Amino acid sequence: MNELSRRYAIISDLHSNTEAVTAVLADIKQRAIDDIICLGDVVGYGPEPRECLDMVMQTCRVCLLGNHDEAVLKGAHNFNAWAREAIDWTREQLQENGAHAEANRRRWAYIEAMPLKFQTNGLYFVHGSPRQPLEERDHLPQGSLRPPGDRPEDQGQRAALGQPRAQTPEGRLEPW
Numbered sequence: 001m002n003e004l005s006r007r008y009a010i011i012s013d014l015h016s017n018t019e020a021v022t023a024v025l026a027d028i029k030q031r032a033i034d035d036i037i038c039l040g041d042v043v044g045y046g047p048e049p050r051e052c053l054d055m056v057m058q059t060c061r062v063c064l065l066g067n068h069d070e071a072v073l074k075g076a077h078n079f080n081a082w083a084r085e086a087i088d089w090t091r092e093q094l095q096e097n098g099a100h101a102e103a104n105r106r107r108w109a110y111i112e113a114m115p116l117k118f119q120t121n122g123l124y125f126v127h128g129s130p131r132q133p134l135e136e137r138d139h140l141p142q143g144s145l146r147p148p149g150d151r152p153e154d155q156g157q158r159a160a161l162g163q164p165r166a167q168t169p170e171g172r173l174e175p176w
Contacts, residue, residue, distance in 0.1 A: 006121065012039035014056070015068065016046030016090065021055050037118065040066025040127035043111075044083065049090045050100065053107045065114035066127045067134045073111060 009028040014021050028036060038060045043049040045068075056063050068087065071079060072094065076087035094104050094111075116134065118125040128134055 006034045008123070009033040009036045010039060010125070011036060011060075012127070013041040013066070014038070014046075014052055015041055015044045016049040016052045018046070018048045018051045018055065021052055025055065025059055035061040037061060037125055038063035039125060040064040040114065041068045042066065043072055043090045043094075044068030045086045049093050050103070050107060053094075053110065054103075057107070057110055062118045062125075063110075063114055064118060064125060064127050065111070065116055065134065069111050069114060070134055073108075 009031075011021075011024060011028075025036075036059055038056050040063065042052055042056050042063060046052065049072075068083075068090075071077070071083075071087045072091050076084040079087060094107055096104050096108075116126065117130075124130060
């Protein structure tokens with residue numbers, strides 16, 4: 001298929017919720033969408049990080065590193081107590097142990113290989129913001145889906161951002 005005519009499904013902030021991911025992937029399949037791009041945060045909070053990672057590994061063209069994914073690798077610094085506890089538990093689930101050791105090594109390697117950004121066909125994908133993909137969450141001009149343009153690779157591209165947000169009456173994008 002010609003790259004210009006591709007259709008993309010964009011998923012994000014799955015947080016180990018396989019029930020929701022299963023439903024979304026079934027809908028994507030029914031719509032015959034060509035490529036799935038995951039904007040990160042595959043793990044964290046939910047009870048099934050291994051299963052959720054496996055689903056993403058099998059179905060997504062690319063999966064970006066989210067701040068929860070990074071925290072599993074490096075530690076949950078600057079997270080609230082609840083999120084830190086979830087990250088610590090998730091890390092334990094993904095350690096090389098017993099029957100899951102080989103699969104967990106593949107999952108861990110997959111998280112380590114997740115890129116911070118992905119570009120294709122004039123589209124620019126990040127988890128947080130184009131300037132700082134893991135740290136900023138709302139750096140786009142009001143009413144715009146274009147990156148801020150402070151880097152050459154951002155020029156003229158449409159951006160897709162993870163980290164669910166809602167627009168305030170003042171025009172700022174705020175996390176839910």
